[in-house]
Amino acid sequence: MVGFNKVILIGNLTRNPELRYTPSGTPVVNFPLAVNRRYKQADDQKEEVCYVDIVVFGRQAEHCGQYLSKGDGAIVDGRLQQRRWETEDGQKRSKHEVVAQTVTFLPKKSPSGSSMGGATDDASYETEDYYSEPIP
Secondary structure: OOOOOOEEEEEEOOOOOOEEOOOOOEEEEEEEEEEOOOOOOOEEEEEEEEEEEEEEEEEHHHHHHHOOOOOOOOOOOOEEEEEEEOOOOOOEEEEEEEEEEEEEEEEEEEEEEEEEOOOOOOEEEEEOOOOOOHHH
């Protein structure tokens, strides 16, 4: 069976990125992304928000930790992954998250609402071979 696992999201960070390092020294950053969807229902304009956890590895993780903060916009291109684990009291848990291959920083907004120049320089970073498992 052939599979295809590709996710592209555009949204805003709901918290500052958390940069950590694996025991082998590989940088890894986590941050939640809020993705809005607007739609019309009858005569009302509705909006729903989907919160997605993002994981980034390698040099790109360090850049995200250094340059992104709560409220910033980002485009995330990656793959969906499910993690499973068991708690200390034996309960099984699972979680879906997106493992980013590229993160593009969106221009920051000034207090007046216009884009600030220079915010997109070197905004997209390709992931190097820092993943602990192969990317299909």
